[in-house]
Amino acid sequence: MTNAPSRLNLDSAALVSNWHALAAMSGSAACGAAIKADGYGLGAMQIVSRLADAGCRDFFVATWAEAEPLASFGVSVSVLHGVREEDLAQAGAGGARPVLNTVNQIARWKQAGGGSCDVMVDTGMNRLGVSVDDIAAGLLDGLQVETLMSHLACADQDHAMNERQRMAFAALAGRTGARRMSLANSAGIALGESYAFDLTRPGIALYGGVPRPEFAGVIRQVVTPEAQILQRRHVPAGASVGYNATFTTTRDTQVAILNLGYADGYFRGFSGTGAALFEERQLPVLGRVSMDLIAIDVSTAPELAEGDWVALDYGLPVAAAASGMSQYELLTGLGERFQRCWTVS
Known part of the structure; x- marks a missing residue:
């Protein structure tokens, strides 16, 4: 799918690096x-x-x-x-x-x-x-x-x-x-x-999965979901965000709505625990993840606007801990609406 409002940034070099690392750890066995x-x-x-x-x-x-x-x-x-x-x-x-x-x-x-x-x-x-x-x-x-x-x-x-x-x-x-x-x-x-x-x-x-501590620092992240901002909005202090009003702002907050939700495999377990990333700034997920949309706090990123792209914090061990899902589910659940974009880093 081209021109989709969500994409997977897939790192070819990281994939190959991971295979070489696993092959080396396999000793004389084929990998x-x-x-x-x-x-x-x-x-x-x-x-x-x-x-x-x-x-x-x-x-x-x-x-x-x-x-x-x-x-x-x-x-x-x-x-x-x-x-x-x-x-x-x-x-x-x-x-x-x-x-x-x-x-x-x-x-x-x-x-x-x-x-x-x-x-x-x-x-x-x-x-x-x-x-x-x-x-x-x-x-x-x-x-x-x-x-x-x-x-x-x-x-x-x-x-x-x-x-x-x-x-x-x-x-x-x-x-x-x-x-x-x-x-x-x-x-x-x-x-x-x-x-x-x-x-x-x-x-x-x-x-990019890390099933045992021995892989920490050896295995590189391969997949990073990215989504486009559909709307940026000002939410005043004391207002709720998303379904069931599970999150209420304690201050005036700049919120961005992303083209992403549990139908894409960004599961409801990320509600209030997940985050997006922009130039090393963490942008927390606010309230419930819904089927096609999530809200993130962009108060620390005033330059972000409608149509801009942000990455999701999706290092698999951290994302698994945040969502309560296994690293396997986080990979295999990524939906068909993502455009898959292979890059070399």
């Missing part, structure tokens, strides 16, 4: 990239283009619809949700590999002629994956497994489950014929090289 949910809301094709140029060769999506547009990039694409009957024709065409998650999916893939695939094994998360016992019983016999993977449930915490899962996964080395093993997500990379195995699969940290 891939999770780009499901349209690249966590930022645009999967744009992300693949930039990361492939940087050297990334392994990409992970959730569904076959997400895989289809990526066929022209010449990179490895794995479809995390496996293969349904409805997916067999596309999966058999060879543009991407299924990550087989269930006994039925494995039987379906074998019956369809097999071919290169990945397999998810459950090491304790109890979400997706075949069991360790099923693997020991020969479930994967006859499969051409490229990558055996599992997923950490608590990697963003110092939790005993992390080591239990790592040990359970490590015990499968050499028992499946898989060419590679992969366990670590973004947070898992920070747990150390013993979690990296052959391939890491970062997601949130690529896009």
